[in-house]
Structures are given as structure tokens and as C-alpha cells.
Amino acid sequence: MENSINIKLKVWRQAGPKAKGRFETYELSNISTDSSFLEMFDILNEQLINKGEEPVAFDHDCREGICGMCSLYINGRPHGPDDDVTTCQLHMRKFKDGQTITIEPWRSAGFPVIKDLIVDRTAFDQIIASGGYVSVNTGGIPDANAIPIPKPDADEAMDAASCIGCGACVAACKNGSAMLFVSAKVSQMALLPQGRVEATRRAKNMVAKMDELGFGNCTNTGACEVECPKGISLANIARLNREFLKASLQD
């Protein structure tokens, strides 16, 4: 049952935001193909620590594909070679014995490197802060069933809402655009009566914030949709564009 492989890793190491980075090469043997990609990293780090070296810093938390914390550019693809999964859900059975695996951080103007493979994605929080919500306070709210919502709308809103904020869409985009992320939130809210009220204002503010933070323009390459681990659809970008158009007509 148990299979194991030997692999060579080329890992990006960078001591700090301003330090110069470089690739380091490491060899690992007898990696069980049942282990996850991040467990393979744990093994690497255990070996580095035992040699007295600094382990490789990388982001992760839930390790089940939902928190959006893990990142990594693996052999040129955000979240690696498997489809519809995050890096933490990737398993070593997707790699061959003797293979060289190149691992880099997300590379994008909007996400500066903090250390090794860790990048700063707080720009996403700033975009949400600029309008990614319904403006209601706690309490004094009508009954949850006061406004019926057609099931197809609710389901579509749920699909858009399943974005985990990982940033793979930005990392995959040659322009470094955050349109897929922004459009997922704008769509979710625009589809629901509670969010509809502020839909145009929200679209305008979030796009303005995205531009201000140095993310690039969307030229419809579609690379984001391919790499998104949660299957967020390009249709959301079309909806965002419609909201945005409405906003500019109102100005």
C-alpha cells in the first residue's frame, strides 16, 4: 500500500521584506505518497532544525482547504498541479519519484514578500473594508424569514461567497489583478436583497480601493478562474462590470 518517493526541492528563501532572495536546493528521500504537500514541508523543516538551520517559513492553518492561509507557487502553478484544491489539500501522490519541485511565494505587486514563502495579503482586508459588507449594526433586525429569497439566487450567492481569500487568482494573473476576488464579493451581495441596496456604491468603492492598492487591470485572460481552488466563476466579473457601469452612469 505504502509508496514512497525521493524528490528534489528548489525553495525560495528570503530573510525579510527587503532582503535579496535566492533558491536553495534540498533533497528529501522516502517521502510517503500518502503525505500531504505541507506534511512533506514539515519533514523538510524537521531536518533543517536538526541540522541547526532555520526552517522554511510558509503560511498555513486549517490544512483542509477552507481558511485560505496556505499559498505557494508550485512548479509554476498557484496551489500546485492538482485541480480544485488548495496547497494544503495537495498530496505527494501527484509527484513522481526523482522529480524536482520548484516552490515560490505568490509573486505580485499587491502581495509583498514578508519572509521565505510568506507574503502580505492585508490588501484583501483593505478592499473588504472599503465596502464588502451590508451596512447594518447588531440588533434591531427584522425576522430572518421576512424577505423570501429565490433559492437559485441564494445558491448562486453561496457559490460566490465560497471564495477563501487565498489570492491565487492574483498570483495567476499576468496583470496582478484582483478582479475575481472583488467580483465574488460584489456578486454575492448583489444577488441578495439585503446587499442589493448598496450594490453599485459597493462595486465602485471596492474597485477604487483595488486600483489604489496597486493591483493591475483585468484583461479577461481567464487565468484566475483556472487556478481558483474554489471554482469561482468569471461570470462574477461580468456582474461586477455591470454594477460598475451603473455606478459610473450615476456619477
Added chain:
Amino acid sequence: MVKIDAKIPEGPMAQKWENYKANQKLVNPANKRKLDIIVVGTGLAGASAAASFGEMGFNVKVFTIQDSPRRAHSIAAQGGINAAKNYPNDGDSVYRLFYDTVKGGDYRAREANVHRLAEVSNSIIDQCVAQGVPFAREYGGLLDNRSFGGAQVSRTFYAKGQTGQQLLLGAYQALMRQVNAGSVKLYTRNEMVEIVMVDGKARGIISRNLVTGKLERHFGHAVVLATGGYGNTFFLSTNAMGSNGSAAWKAYKKGAMFANPCFAQIHPTCIPVHGEFQSKLTLMSESLRNDGRIWVPKKKEDAEAIRAGKLKPTEIAEEDRDYYLERRYPAFGNLVPRDVASRAAKERCDAGYGVGNTGLAVYLDFKSSIDRLGSDAIKARYGNLFQMYEKIVDDNPYETPMMIYPAIHYTMGGIWVDYELQTSVPGLFSAGEANFSDHGANRLGASALMQGLADGYFVLPYTIQNYLADDIATPRMTTEEKEFEEAEKAAKGHFEKLISIKGNRSVDSIHKELGLVMWDFVGMARNKEGLQEAIEKIQAIKKEFWSNVRIPGSEEDMNIELEKAARLADFIEIGDLMARDALHREESCGGHFREEFQTEEGEALRQDDKFAYSGCWEFKGDDQEPELHKEELKFEVVKLVQRNYK
């Protein structure tokens, strides 16, 4: 000496909360602006509290160890959230939700808190819908409900299998709206490492900026800890990798009592451990037990052949399978509560009938359901779970049975709080999984999300005012004061000491050792000798840690090994207190099973005459034994009876 006063309001159970609100002190808008509140944690409890405080006009500082508030462990909750809406008209009510929660907790929770939880549950659903949380709906456009363990009604609201994610995003967005408005200041990748006490009150924190390694001082008129549970004491658990008990432990060392540490929940349906480098365990939703049948081989030879890879489960004839839950519990079968199902799996594996290459797994078989309903029906119900299983294990559960094994999942114990969610340290509050308040010895499914949001949206915004109303004349302190300086010095000393050990072992290797001791002796089934042995073993691990851990790098930089080491230092002590609490509690109740206290059929046996209390531990000094205080539980409304699932 701490005095235990739960501050339960006067009046009949159903009116206590109303009475409280009618008589509490409030802070007027002009004064709110002069008051600072620190919230540590941005899970459901912390994010909802911080957002609400900001909306009310307080100055809020909120802290999280992740890079964004949206990544708190709450994001991973799958199944749903309870509320007493009674939309399906199936006989639910505030009383019934209250009753089910007290009973499900095996009569070890404080009635007044649980009743309030049930009362505010409905407002949570209203609030979340208003925020744009996309709950599942029926074709008529109204909200859909499902049923969950421990209840005879359908009261669980859900958003696909991602309920925690959607609720947290709702709270996170409310929080970011306040950040935008300037009422909340957000500190990410920033870990609280010490609580600052001034004249016996909590007045701030020392935190470590995880990017630069620098220590920071923050003042607050009050401090709220919403830092989650301590399940990761076991190393392997369903919790996120960063979940930890350190903030609670710092509070304990500053005089906050720690209540019922031994009450931990083991979930029966998790993907089994595959090897020594396993880093965490993945939960498979409890709902699978509705259609899956649990079994192991009847013959030991078969189990051995399976473990050796010579036999497949599908090759075992029907009469050679032992459907042990159906055999032992004919009335409930595969749907017995979490603790009963978990112990039964362990019993079979310990007896040598376990499967998988480790022998620590049992089968969850969907064959008869697929034969009966067709694989499309099963796919519609569990498709996403089957896919997740296949990605991890590389086996197709439509064709071969799933393998499952129990794992640590949730901690009911935590920081002791009174009715106002205030700890035994004045000005220090605690919310969510970090406190011990509502679930007694066992938590029902879909009730943790409810409690986190109840605490944050609808309880603390009231009760914290009752405290702060007396503080309106207290000016903001500068953090140059000696109390801040001393607290920072203590924290700095702690990190320097850790770095200077320069031993030979990684943090994880010691954490794994602790986890094994916890699992073997303080896990699903406990006994006196085992617990005594655990306490000794944990002492040895503590010694090993403080003399032999190796942390590369420096403390004045991003240093992930140092973060882990500081948390492990606390897990080791938490493990010790869990074992002590389990040893002292000579009864079985909920998630705490003492082998000496069971019926002839192996069921948990409570000792209500001796143990109908919450065990509250007071820190007495690093080399001293902690002191036990008892909060007697008075049951005014619910009658105590033995659970029976036969």
C-alpha cells in the same frame, strides 16, 4: 483566595436575562468614546464582539495571530448553527433548546447561561441574514433546516457544508466596516503574550508582533479573550494548526480560574492517522452516520490480513462482519452520541479488530444504502465529503468502505466566567470556546457557533457596559507606567529563556510526545492509575522541553519555531491540569469517561451526589499544586436523569 460568585440574576429562569438587562448599568454615548476595549481573537466570538463594540461607539483594538481576521479557526466549521426558530413547526421552543443543551451536556452546565443562550439564538439568525449570509433555502424562498445529533427537532441552519465560513465572513465584514469607520483598530499577525494588571484589574496586554518579533504594549479599560479552545494539547486534532490555549493560560496565571479542563470532546468520524508525519486530523461530518454502517471484521485473522494488505474489506462476507454499534445499541445503532460511538471504536481496535495499516480504524460502509437508494442519492447527500475523503486517502468510498477513527475536536472546559462572561479577574472577560460556559461535559453539534455569536453579538455588548459604567472617570493610561514595563520585561524574559535552551529536539517532536501521552491516558477512556502515570510523564516532558528544545533564529524576527515553542510550553501545563481534573472527577459524564464508573453494559455513570459542580482551578505558583474550588450547580428547572441509548 478567590470567591466564586456566578452572579446569576434573580427571578424565574425565563426572566433572568430580561431582569438583568432591565437593571444593569449603561454607558452613555459621550462616555463610550472615552473607553477602550481590547478584544483578543477574531473567530466568531471575537469578531462579533469587536464589531458590536465598535458600532456602539467604544474604541476597540482587536488582535489575531493569523494574517487576516477571516482566517480564524471558526472558518472550518461545517455542519451548522442551532436556533429555536421553530420554522419547521415541529415543536421546537426556547425551552426545548435550553433543555436539550443542559441534558446533552450531561447536567454539568449552569442553567441560567444556557437559558440565555437559547433565548438569543433566534436573533443570531436574523442578524446573519441581514448581513448577507447565504443560508440554504427552500424553493419557497424561506430558510431550510436540518437535524443534528441530540435533538428530536430540525433546528440547524446551514450554508452548504461551510456554515462556519459564512458566519465568520459575516462577522468579519461587520468588523472591517468598523475598521473602515475608525472605531476598531486591527492588529494582525499579532499575538497576545501577557495580560497587564493594574490595581487588581486587567488593564491591557503585551503582544508580540509576529512579523518583526517586537513586543508591544496596549492599554484597555477592559480585555476580552476570545481565543478558542485548547484541543491541540493532543497535537493531533481537528483544530487548525495555530489553535492554542496560551491566552487562556496567561489569564489563569494572572488569577482567572480554569474550569473543567478535563471536559474535551472526541469526535467519532475523522479520517484515521496515516503515518508518523501526520500533522492534523480531518473531520468527516457526523451526518454520514445517517447512511453509513460501522463495522470491523468478526475474526481476528481477517483483521490481521487486512492490516497486512492481504485482504480487502469488500472480500469479507456479511456473516464475518461485526456491526458492533448495531449489536450493542439496537435502539440507536449507528446514531448513538459522539462519546459512545468513539469509545466503542476504541474498544474494538484495542481488542485487535482494527483495520487500516495501523489497526487504528474502523469501517463506515455505505454499501447497503447505495443498494437501497442508489449511488446518485448518496452522492447528492454526501458528494463533497466523499470527494474530500478521496483526495486525502485516495480511495473511492462508493466502492470500498471509508475508514474512520475518533479524534479530539472541541474543548468544553475553559476559562471560568460568571453570568456576565467576566472571569475571576475584574475587567477580564472571555467568550466563545475559550470560556467554559454553556456546554457542560459535552457539546451538542451546531451549538458552538451559536454560543460564539451569542456571546459576541448579544451578551457581551450588554454585560461589559455594566462593568465599564464604573470606569467612565478612569483616564486612559499611558503604557509607560511601571505595570506595563514589568509585564513586557516578563514576556521578554520568557522568550529569551526559550531561545537560549539550544537543545537537540524540535518543538514538534516534543509536542507529538505530549500528544501521545494525552491520547493514551487522558483521552477517550481514563482511569486512576493511567492519570497518575500521565501526570508523571507530563512532568518528564516538561523537563525535557525546558532543557532540550531547539529553536533556530532569533526572537527579534519572524520566528515560527519560537511561536510554536511558547504555545507548547503552555500546552504541557494545560495537559497537566487536564489530567489532574480528570483524576479528581471520580465519575463519568459527557466527554469524561472514567473506566471505574460505568454500568455493567459499559455506559457512563454520573455521581450527582458528589460531582454536580464545575471544577474551578486556581493557580497557586509555578511549583505549587493548583487549588480546586467548586461552583455548585443548582438545577431549578431540569431534572437529572441517566442517559440511555439502548
